[in-house]
Amino acid sequence: MDLDFLLIQKMKMGDEQAINVFVRKYYPEIFRYCRLHIRDYGYAEDMTQETFVKFFGTFGQYRHYGKVLNYLYVIAANVCKDYYRKKSELTMEELPEKADCVIEKINERLDVCAAVEKLPEELKEVAILFFFQEIKQKEIGEILGIGLPLVKYRIKRARELLSSWLGKENGL
Numbered sequence: 001m002d003l004d005f006l007l008i009q010k011m012k013m014g015d016e017q018a019i020n021v022f023v024r025k026y027y028p029e030i031f032r033y034c035r036l037h038i039r040d041y042g043y044a045e046d047m048t049q050e051t052f053v054k055f056f057g058t059f060g061q062y063r064h065y066g067k068v069l070n071y072l073y074v075i076a077a078n079v080c081k082d083y084y085r086k087k088s089e090l091t092m093e094e095l096p097e098k099a100d101c102v103i104e105k106i107n108e109r110l111d112v113c114a115a116v117e118k119l120p121e122e123l124k125e126v127a128i129l130f131f132f133q134e135i136k137q138k139e140i141g142e143i144l145g146i147g148l149p150l151v152k153y154r155i156k157r158a159r160e161l162l163s164s165w166l167g168k169e170n171g172l
Contacts, residue, residue: 004068011059023052026069029133030076036128037080039113047083051076066142073135073143077125115165119158126151127158 007025010018030051035044054075055062062071116127125144129135135143141151 002064005064008062008064008068019056026072027052029069030072033073033076033128033133034080036132037077038083043083047076047079050079054079067139070139070143073129073133077143112162112166115162118165119161123154123158123161126154127162130155131158 007018007022011022027048031044031048034047034051035041038044038047051072055072116124119127126140129140129143130137137151137155138148141148144151
C-alpha cells in the first residue's frame with residue numbers, strides 16, 4: 001500500500017504528528033522548486049509556506065490518485081506564477097549578485113540561471129522540473145497537464161537554447 005495514502009488518511013483524521021511528517025517530507029523539495037523560480041531566499045520560503053497553506057486549505061477536497069508531490073508542484077507553480085503577476089517588475093535583478101566572486105562554479109551557476117530566465121515560460125517550467133528537480137518526463141506531463149511528446153519536445157528545445165546561449169556566453 002502507498003505510504004503517502006496512509007499518511008494522508010492519518011492527516012484527515014487530525015493526526016498532528018502525521019501533518020508534521022508530511023511537511024518535513026515534502027518541504028525541502030517544494031522549497032527547492034520555489035527557490036529555482038524565485039531567486040530570493042526569503043520569498044522562496046514564503047512561497048513554499050503558501051504552497052502548504054493552500055494545500056491544507058483545500059485538504060478536505062483532496063483525493064489521493066497518485067503522487068502527492070506532483071500535486072504540491074502544481075500548487076507551487078501557481079503560487080510562483082501569482083508572485084510574478086503581483087511583482088511584474090521582477091526580472092534579472094532578482095538573481096544573486098556576483099559580488100566580485102572569482103569562484104568559477106558560482107559564475108557558471110549564475111550563467112545557467114540567467115539562461116533559464118531567458119527561456120519562454122513553457123520551456124522554463126519544463127527545464128526546471130527536468131534539469132533541476134530531476135523529475136521524470138512522464139511525471140512532468142502529469143504535473144503540467146500535457147502529453148509526453150510535448151514534454152520531450154520542450155526538453156529538447158530548452159536544451160538546444162541553453163546550449164546555444166551558454167556556449168556563446170562562455171566561449172564554448
